[in-house]
Amino acid sequence: MTRLTAEDRLPGDPDREETVARMIRVDQAGEYGAVRIYAGQRAFLRRGAAADAVDEMAAKEAEHLETFDRLVAERGVRPTALMPLWHVAGFALGAATALMGERAAMACTEAVEDVIDRHYAEQSAALGDDEAELRATIDRFRADEIEHRDLAVEHEARDAPGYELLTRAVKAGSRVAIWLSTRV
Numbered sequence: 276m277t278r279l280t281a282e283d284r285l286p287g288d289p290d291r292e293e294t295v296a297r298m299i300r301v302d303q304a305g306e307y308g309a310v311r312i313y314a315g316q317r318a319f320l321r322r323g324a325a326a327d328a329v330d331e332m333a334a335k336e337a338e339h340l341e342t343f344d345r346l347v348a349e350r351g352v353r354p355t356a357l358m359p360l361w362h363v364a365g366f367a368l369g370a371a372t373a374l375m376g377e378r379a380a381m382a383c384t385e386a387v388e389d390v391i392d393r394h395y396a397e398q399s400a401a402l403g404d405d406e407a408e409l410r411a412t413i414d415r416f417r418a419d420e421i422e423h424r425d426l427a428v429e430h431e432a433r434d435a436p437g438y439e440l441l442t443r444a445v446k447a448g449s450r451v452a453i454w455l456s457t458r459v
Contacts, residue, residue, distance in 0.1 A: 315369025
């Protein structure tokens with residue numbers, strides 16, 4: 276039996292088309308935010324292993340963004356109206372954590388990627404067989420995000436000063452950004 280996207284929705288829940296549009300909208304916004312975070316970090320991490328790691332992760336995020344930009348255009352999805360906010364906020368978060376040090380920058384990455392891992396897992400589970408290609412893309416990108424999280428941990432993210440407070444704040448902000456970008 277083929278499972279369809281949004282077939283188990285309740286009255287008032289978004290239909291299939293709106294469910295998929297919301298996923299693409301929020302994923303485009305999230306990948307854009309990630310690109311901006313890494314740009315902010317890279318502006319202050321001049322050289323060394325952490326800067327190299329940021330360059331590597333930023334390249335993957337740029338590929339993800341390119342894919343979601345294409346999906347937005349192909350499917351006629353309205354991008355989030357909050358893109359100008361994510362432009363500034365992403366760069367500011369990246370810059371601020373880099374100014375706190377390499378470990379804080381990596382703690383930021385770990386926190387964001389942890390939230391995105393869960394977010395992509397939920398999206399993948401919600402997509403039916405009618406969206407197998409989108410689900411495969413999300414699963415592939417989720418694997419990249421897990422690699423980024425693990426790379427941040429390897430770069431001593433958990434040794435950042437104020438690690439618990441910093442990661443809780445970044446995770447909370449990431450969850451709010453997801454909620455808003457899905458809807459606005």
